[in-house]
Amino acid sequence: MLIEVTEELKANLTASELQVVNWLNENEEKIPDDSINQIAEESYTSPATVSRAIRKAGFNGIAELKYRISAKMNYVADEKVVNEIFNKTLTECRKTIEALDVETILRVIRYIKFSEKIYIVARGTTKLIARDFEFQLQMLGYNAYLLSDSQILKVSYKLFKEDDLVIIFSVKNSTPELALAAKYAKEKGGRVVTCCCISGTSLEQYSDLSVLGGAKNHNLIEEFSIVSRLPLHIISQTLIDYLML
Incomplete structure (x- = not known):
């Protein structure tokens, strides 16, 4: 009233x-x-x-x-919009968690624990997630290094060695340098793990393991084709949380 x-x-x-x-x-x-x-x-x-x-x-x-x-x-209108955002985020989290395979996560953990050197590869804004993952791995005592420069990725065959672990973070593998780095790592005898939001990308043919998050069907900022990276956050944090046990 x-x-x-x-x-x-x-x-x-x-x-x-x-x-x-x-x-x-x-x-x-x-x-x-x-x-x-x-x-x-x-x-x-x-x-x-x-x-x-x-x-x-x-x-x-x-x-x-x-x-x-x-x-x-x-x-009242804003409250409705916020509730819709909450529901979208909740759905995205649930889809990602449901998509994660426990055995795959445990195999990634084993790769991390028994690798002498870990390269974390990402491009664009996704490298912010990769940088945080690198930092947390380093804090846990692992030899982790972020690779995000396109020129370095093009000659990454000079860096990779046998038994190195390469973990690639990508929303939809829209950057060709990522697949190139994965190819080089496999040719050098390393292991490759891909953390991606969609299946069927070219990265999978070079990956020992693919960790898939919930796929997104719309952009958060359409003008710049910026989509949610929440599934990648969930994947990276899941790995870190397990390593901290």
Whole structure:
């Protein structure tokens, strides 16, 4: 209810003013778009009566009344949008967790534990996830190194050695240097693990293991083709959490 009609308020209103208050309570959604004259016409009163009723109800005037209603309506709309975002994030997390295979995760853990050197490969904004993964591995005592420069990836065959572990983070493998690095690692006798949000990419043909997260069907920022990397966060954190046990 827009205006609480207490006994005290009733005693302070004329019959016409009460009629206005009742109309306001019953037509709250129309008020932001109606003029004071329209409200008077629809409530069968006069503009002066509408003005007095609004002031007696505790508002400074029609402008404040409209502002409060608009703010309230915007809040309800924003609340709905936030709930939709929560549901989207929850769905994404659930899809990723459901997609993760326990045996695959445990095999990746074994690769990490028994590798002398671990290269973490990523490009674009995904390298932020890779950098955090690198840092946490280093804090746990592993020899982890991030590779994200395209020129270095093109000549990464100079770096990789037998029994090295290469972990690649990619949303959808849209960067050719990633597959090139994976190919070089396999040619050198290393192991390759791909953490990706979709299946069927060219990385899989060079990967010993593929860890797949929940696929995304829409962009978060469409103008720049930026999609959610939450599944990759979940994968990387799952690996770190297990290594910390």
